[in-house]
Amino acid sequence: MNPTTHADAAATFVRDAERTAWHDQALWFVRQRRDLAAHAVPEWEALRDLASAIKRHTVSHLADYLEEFEQRATRNGVVVHWARDAAEHNGIVLGILRARGVRRLVKSKSMLTEECRLNPFLEQHGVEVVETDLGERIVQLADEEPSHIVMPAIHRKKEEVAALFHRTIGARDDPDPAYLTEAARHHLRGALVAADAAITGVNFAVAETGAMVVCTNEGNADLGAHLAPLHIACMGLDKVIPRTEHLGVFLRLLARSATGQPVTAYTSHYVAPRPGAELHVVIVDNGRTEQLGRPDFRESLHCIRCGACLNTCPVYRRSGGHSYGVTVAGPIGAVLAPGFDLAAHALLPFASTLCGSCADVCPVKIDIPRQLYRWRQLAVAGGHVSRRKRLGMRLLGATLAHVSRYERAGRLVRRLLRSAPRLLNRPRLNPWSRGRELPVAPAESFREWYRRERGSR
């Protein structure tokens, strides 16, 4: 299997200089809103420490808290299902839907179901799925993948959305955001009213109460879940937190980190089914316990999917979410994806300068650059990078390990740069020189000067 070539997709993205600038600025704007919100909370760093500690504790007692959650939820009348992987998850969901003859389904707030590729699976089996969150609906109508875990259609300009809505839902070709939102709302109301079932994600599952907490801005999770007689909540098993009081920590961090809002417009607590309705939860592993078993990467399970590391990443902002080729793009995605399939995603950990901004912006203090660095070592050790690179690095290592070889190589490179700069300045031979000049090489290295001037000392 070919490793995902983020570099190729990114190069294509960057070729449109104007669009790259627009995309970069759109996300930087969100990052700046996050800064304003975060810096306005004096105890922000204490909150991050606390959140990180709660997650560390939870992840090290994950089985206990998941069982506690299952017991409480069951006692509340929720039907709890366990899924080992994406296929099992999809099968369970389809089974529930089939048993109740569901034909039309509305969905809100679930990156997990994207990860499991639930939509195409259900559609294959004759269930119509309508995404109800605006961004998700846009990418669904455009037949695309989300490019961002919190703002799935952030890569689309409003003019493009207007053209899409005009073509697909009969709206006017008008890029006014208020109009577009209104058009989507009218279009979605029909689907919400007609739905036989609703699927939502889960932001936090509280072990001590069995409650599932969903944070939204549009309120569609509530509309869907409260209108339909069947609500299925789908969650990764990393979503459990021990107590309700911990929500006070995570909810303060989540929206501020994600969009710069103090809190999302809706924070919905689903505890028990309505009279006459059903509430199910599917708890999915899909590679998470395997990641839990890797001490170097366990911390990645702390992620609360706020998207702040995507917004801040200078590489993500200039390459777009689709360039990563996975549901969770950006820095945290480049840590998670190799855990699912290292061979397929071996190059993602290299799609970073290791600048560290992701770690500093992360509300649960995940040291993403350290894990990217670690995955790089494993990608190379596993033979997942090109032979050319392996040999090149071995040669470089052998050269730099001995001062005489190092000096000889240095002299050679400088001589080449001085006598035949065009030889090295060929973009096909040397990608550096596609957008940059090579350094102007001096006749004398520092150590040569030092020997000459200071040698007698």
Add this chain to the structure above:
Amino acid sequence: MRGRVALFVPCYVDQFYPQVARATLELLERHGLTVEFPPEQTCCGQPMANAGCERDALETAGGFVRAFAGYDYVVSPSGSCVHHVRHHYDVLEQTDDVRRVRAAVYELCQFLVEVLRIEDPDVVFPHRVGVHVGCHAQRGLRLATSSELSDRPGGVMRTLLERVKRIELIDLDRFDECCGFGGTFSITEEAVSARMGLDRVRDHQRHGAEVITSGDMSCLMHLDGIIRRQRLPIRVMHVAEILNGTAA
């Protein structure tokens, strides 16, 4: 301050930017130090290790430790290399020498401010200057507060530059965004790397900088490559050259 001081010159600085190494050496000497340049030194090993080839870097890293084992301070005009030694030498067996070298290694500005306690660099630099803090110095070594944690730029390099006479430090729209160099990233992700660099240069230009300075010549090598390709009226200069007073 007591103890033996060694100068570590990163490989690419030794070969391509000898004036930066000389400025560092002279700067330390100007402040009264006797500085040795151990001739067996080559490289810290970061180029291989960052590319995922940590094992190909072991011998080089071992050589680094041998070259600098006898010193109390190892000063280098590179936050990135210092970061590598401090944070990634855990793959070596932690002998006394390894532990000692990892603790002894210092980025130049941090050494000047925190060890030598220099308050007045006593130099003139009558130019409009944009400050670029390398990410490994900034977030790795915490030598400047990052924008994620504070809305104000700061740090040891800025502290020194603020006291340079007649210098004008300009504000930037994004005071600590990565320049996009990233070691082999600059080759494997060439397109994004070059775009990041161009965006950085433009930010400095927009605010009227004549000079972009940094404690890391690798960032500047990348930015300078873009500046020269695009023939932009701005230049790069390592902070040692400004603080040494030889570059005005």
